Structure formats: structure tokens, C-alpha cells
Amino acid sequence: MTERAVIIVGFAALLGVALVLTALAHLRPDLLAPLSKVAAAALGRRPVRIIAVLCWAWLGWHFLAR
Numbered sequence: 001m002t003e004r005a006v007i008i009v010g011f012a013a014l015l016g017v018a019l020v021l022t023a024l025a026h027l028r029p030d031l032l033a034p035l036s037k038v039a040a041a042a043l044g045r046r047p048v049r050i051i052a053v054l055c056w057a058w059l060g061w062h063f064l065a066r
């Protein structure tokens with residue numbers, strides 16, 4: 001397999017895992033909390049919001065500014 005194919009398969013696998021975890025979180029909320037609840041709980045504190053914005057800005061600068 002070429003390097004490009006390996007990367008595509010890797011991203012497809014990540015997407016599959018994300019879809020399975022999302023479905024599991026909605027079907028069994030007692031087992032796994034949905035991402036929206038986790039994000040709401042985490043972003044309820046100001047330092048976490050500041051860190052999230054800084055990380056988002058860093059990602060945007062390094063991957064989208066070129």
C-alpha cells in the first residue's frame with residue numbers, strides 16, 4: 001500500500017471508531033457520556049476555555065495559514 005492509502009485507511013478507521021463511540025454514548029448513556037455533555041462539563045471552567053481557544057488558534061495557525 002502507498003503512504004496515501006495508509007493515511008486514508010487510518011482516517012477511515014478513526015471515523016469508524018468515532019461513529020461507534022457516538023452511537024454507544026446515545027444508546028447507553030449510563031455506560032459512556034455523550035461528547036456534548038463531556039464538553040459542556042469541561043468548558044464550564046474559564047481556564048479550560050482559554051486553553052481550548054489557544055489550542056484551536058495554534059491548530060489553525062499551523063495547518064490553515066499556509
